Amino acid sequence: MAAHKTDEFGKKEQDLAAFAKAISHPARIAILKVLAQRNECICGEIVEILPLAQATVSQHLKALKEAGLINGTVSGPKSCYCINWEAFDNFQSSFNTLFDKLKNSNQKSCC
Amino acid sequence: MAAHKTDEFGKKEQDLAAFAKAISHPARIAILKVLAQRNECICGEIVEILPLAQATVSQHLKALKEAGLINGTVSGPKSCYCINWEAFDNFQSSFNTLFDKLKNSNQKSCC
DNA sequence: CTTGTTTATCGTTTTTATACGATAATGCAA
């Protein structure tokens, strides 16, 4: 009975929802904070900081990468991640566009 | 094997993640748009608009209500929903605070 | 070449989300 009927919504709604889902887990927010602090992109240091197993952290990194929020390259045996600032700005402005559009109405809470 | 270890992260991360999760589904974004357009709070009209069953829409409305993004009151046999603008502003500023804090670093993408 | 380090992926388990039909509950109208 087909869970997930997301196809039947507009592309904007889908993109925004996907973005939101990418940051809908505290671990992924924490990862973004770490990556933003240390501009020299980190890899296994994230595993040290987060209270999660290495495999789990790798999974979250993959999710963030697939959402386009971070870049990742392999450098030798290590992996180097960093924030994709361009996508990040798009992300933020998409959110604010949505919020502002919603607020264009008269903002009368009837209940 | 305990899925969900969210307790081990900071409260801010958790709150933000919860907010993001609330809008991480296109149906819920669509609901917010409908509610913002029609300031006279709607109820079953949302069911007409969305390509989802009544029970599913009710579930999404419940999720948005529990996240604090909308208010809901029963008026007779019908239910009246509308956006909680105060919570919505908090939501938006939380997001922008996070984004701006992240962008305080030098924004050098190393990979 | 072998060893050790680092990280991604696989397989699995548990939990949560999504979706819907059916039903219950609520109150309006006749």
Place this chain on the structure above:
DNA sequence: TTGCATTATCGTATAAAAACGATAAACAAG
């Protein structure tokens, strides 16, 4: 009171997310 419309909840099924151990792959160093 009886019926009708509206909506929330229950039960259930399927899919996705979250977490981890184990393993494989890639490479540096010896």
